[in-house]
Amino acid sequence: xxxxxxxxxxxxxxxxxxxxxxxxxxxxxxxxxxxxxxxxxxxxxxxxxxxxxxxxxxxxxxxxxxxxxxxxxxxxxxxxxxxxxxxxxxxxxxxxxxxxxxxxxxxxxxxxxxxxxxxxxxxxxxxxxxxxxxxxxxxxxxxxxxxxxxxxxxxxxxxxxxxxxxxxxxxxxxxxxxxxxxxxxxxxxxxxxxxxxxxxxxxxxxxxxxxxxxxxxxxxxxxxxxxxxxxxxxxxxxxxxxxxxxxxxxxxxxxxxxxxxxxxxxxxxxxxxxxxxxxxxxxxxxxxxxxxxxxxxxxxxxxxxxxxxxxxxxxxxxxxxxxxxxxxxxxxxxxxxxxxxxxxxxxxxxxxxxxxxxxxxxxxxxxxxxxxxxxxxxxxxxxxxxxxxxxxxxxxxxxxxxxxxxxxxxxxxxxxxxxxxxxxxxxxxxxxxxxxxxxxxxxxxxxxxxxxxxxxxxxxxxxxxxxxxxxxxxxxxxxxxxxxxxxxxxxx
Amino acid sequence: xxxxxxxxxxxxxxxxxxxxxxxxxxxxxxxxxxxxxxxxxxxxxxxxxxxxxxxxxxxxxxxxxxxxxxxxxxxxxxxxxxxxxxxxxxxxxxxxxxxxxxxxxxxxxxxxxxxxxxxxxxxxxxxxxxxxxxxxxxxxxxxxxxxxxxxxxxxxxxxxxxx
Numbered sequence: 268x269x270x271x272x273x274x275x276x277x278x279x280x281x282x283x284x285x286x287x288x289x290x291x292x293x294x295x296x297x298x299x300x301x302x303x304x305x306x307x308x309x310x311x312x313x314x315x316x317x318x319x320x321x322x323x324x325x326x327x328x329x330x331x332x333x334x335x336x337x338x339x340x341x342x343x344x345x346x347x348x349x350x351x352x353x354x355x356x357x358x359x360x361x362x363x364x365x366x367x368x369x370x371x372x373x374x375x376x377x378x379x380x381x382x383x384x385x386x387x388x389x390x391x392x393x394x395x396x397x398x399x400x401x402x403x404x405x406x407x408x409x410x411x412x413x414x415x416x417x418x419x420x421x422x423x424x425x426x427x428x429x430x431x432x433x434x435x436x437x438x439x440x441x442x443x444x445x446x447x448x449x450x451x452x453x454x455x456x457x458x459x460x461x462x463x464x465x466x467x468x469x470x471x472x473x474x475x476x477x478x479x480x481x482x483x484x485x486x487x488x489x490x491x492x493x494x495x496x497x498x499x500x501x502x503x504x505x506x507x508x509x510x511x512x513x514x515x516x517x518x519x520x521x522x523x524x525x526x527x528x529x530x531x532x533x534x535x536x537x538x539x540x541x542x543x544x545x546x547x548x549x550x551x552x553x554x555x556x557x558x559x560x561x562x563x564x565x566x567x568x569x570x571x572x573x574x575x576x577x578x579x580x581x582x583x584x585x586x587x588x589x590x591x592x593x594x595x596x597x598x599x600x601x602x603x604x605x606x607x608x609x610x611x612x613x614x615x616x617x618x619x620x621x622x623x624x625x626x627x628x629x630x631x632x633x634x635x636x637x638x639x640x641x642x643x644x645x646x647x648x649x650x651x652x653x654x655x656x657x658x659x660x661x662x663x664x665x666x667x668x669x670x671x672x673x674x675x676x677x678x679x680x681x682x683x684x685x686x687x688x689x690x691x692x693x694x695x696x697x698x699x700x701x702x703x704x705x706x707x708x709x710x711x712x713x714x715x716x717x718x719x720x721x722x723x724x725x726x727x728x729x730x731x732x733x734x735x736x737x738x739x740x741x742x743x744x745x746x747x748x749x750x751x752x753x754x755x756x757x758x759x
Numbered sequence: 760x761x762x763x764x765x766x767x768x769x770x771x772x773x774x775x776x777x778x779x780x781x782x783x784x785x786x787x788x789x790x791x792x793x794x795x796x797x798x799x800x801x802x803x804x805x806x807x808x809x810x811x812x813x814x815x816x817x818x819x820x821x822x823x824x825x826x827x828x829x830x831x832x833x834x835x836x837x838x839x840x841x842x843x844x845x846x847x848x849x850x851x852x853x854x855x856x857x858x859x860x861x862x863x864x865x866x867x868x869x870x871x872x873x874x875x876x877x878x879x880x881x882x883x884x885x886x887x888x889x890x891x892x893x894x895x896x897x898x899x900x901x902x903x904x905x906x907x908x909x910x911x912x913x914x915x916x917x918x919x920x921x922x
């Protein structure tokens with residue numbers, strides 16, 4: 268087992284990883300950029316190393332600096348978290364070349380699954396259905412012919428890509444040429460690789476992914492699914508498990524397919540196989556594999572009882588998965604709290620977190636990377652925290668989430684908390700039939716209600732002025748608590 | 760004591776009168792009896808007309824940020840004689856091209872004195888991995904370019920001016 272692990276990330280996932288390490292008795296090194304000098308993970312870790320300017324390229328994405336920090340600190344392993352360098356095969360290779368352990372799969376697996384064309388080929392070779400599409404020739408002619416065969420609408424995607432870049436939906440033949448050109452440009456800029464693939468665009472689909480865990484002793488298992496159809500502009504906002512769509516038979520078939528895909532690339536450690544499911548025909552198609560821990564991993568932890576971060580570390584240190592069949596129990600939901608302003612087209616919001624009070628109680632988990640007093644800046648992801656609720660049934664988990672979000676206080680930075688409440692309250696979400704088109708269709712023009720401040724808000728504001736004017740005696744004399752330090756004349 | 764708060768285009772008046780056991784508050788044409796059960800770290804537990812209410816407050820300059828009943832509000836404390844015609848959010852300067860969000864200037868694609876077309880991309884702003892194009896609102900000449908690549912800007916900050 269490792270003695271020291273360097274956490275190559277920031278924010279809520281860095282906090283998560285540090286906690287996982289500490290619970291295993293492993294000491295931690297955090298890395299930080301200028302902006303994160305006083306951030307929560309830096310305060311929690313045993314050591315912290317400054318690695319550069321706030322812009323990711325000079326800090327969290329800088330392979331040389333991250334590895335340098337690991338070497339200097341005496342860490343034996345590096346955990347990349349999600350995002351940043353976690354799916355960068357060159358980074359994984361560099362970690363290994365430096366004599367350190369990369370907590371994740373091999374560079375080859377990352378490379379194989381990172382290339383969408385290759386990933387589709389591997390899945391097909393292993394008899395896993397893929398979204399009808401094309402990933403062979405790359406000339407515009409090849410792609411045009413293939414698009415005809417697939418049938419419009421089609422999705423053009425960057426083979427080397429992700430994150431929505433280099434992606435275009437093409438409704439009819441006449442739009443293809445422009446889409447190919449635009450996608451190639453974007454792909455070249457973002458990934459240095461202009462290769463494209465095509466997939467049939469299934470507009471009313473469900474996005475269902477399976478958690479994979481594989482040790483270094485050829486044991487590969489799945490830990491069931493996560494339903495991730497609640498998305499806004501390709502960004503997930505709410506995830507849950509089990510999926511309201513799957514029955515036992517389908518879960519079993521898809522789970523096996525996910526394991527087959529992972530085995531096809533000799534996968535080790537934690538990963539996620541994503542499927543697109545047509546709810547009408549109940550056909551499922553392999554979409555892609557993410558070769559890292561996912562943001563929404565806590566819901567799987569809630570229903571299976573496993574600590575996935577700790578299993579990642581154990582697997583990387585050579586431990587064997589003890590059993591082949593885990594069970595799933597209850598229902599878990601995650602809501603992502605983003606620093607964005609729904610009233611300003613969901614554009615990013617920054618500022619100082621003047622007040623943060625996180626909800627707590629049975630079945631409520633908050634994975635947060637920030638505390639009161641910290642600044643939310645423009646440099647990083649807008650995700651500031653995740654709220655996870657776990658209960659016996661889906662309805663109970665939803666109610667628990669609604670109450671938890673109501674108790675979540677964030678003042679100083681605008682968040683999507685109210686928007687999340689609106690989505691949770693919607694009948695289609697409650698019934699469990701929402702597809703990936705749901706959020707855009709139903710909330711495309713959503714505005715939080717413009718309302719007059721209620722009477723208690725105005726009264727509280729005024730009382731706040733009284734407090735601020737230092738008229739503490741006024742406050743004290745109005746209080747019923749004889750022990751309050753506010754009380755005039757109180758001696759300590 | 761009278762206090763005035765602006766939200767959007769509306770101004771609300773709150774009058775507080777200290778009583779032996781609390782306050783009497785007059786607002787929106789009604790009178791309420793207020794008792795403070797607990798006040799700590801800007802968390803107020805109030806009894807208003809015998810009903811309990813929990814309110815959270817934070818201050819940012821003249822802005823009062825308040826969380827109540829699962830929603831947040833931003834009120835601007837205004838001086839007693841604030842003109843009802845003054846709406847601080849509205850910008851009447853049509854020549855200003857403002858940042859719709861906070862961000863960092865990634866590219867600048869226009870120059871001072873350049874004549875641009877409506878919809879032409881003048882610069883690209885990036886925040887939290889999201890890129891947005893700042894476009895010319897109409898045909899015209901760029902009279903001022905106020906930012907350069909790498910600058911961090913606030914929401915509503917003037918990026919350029921167009922005739």
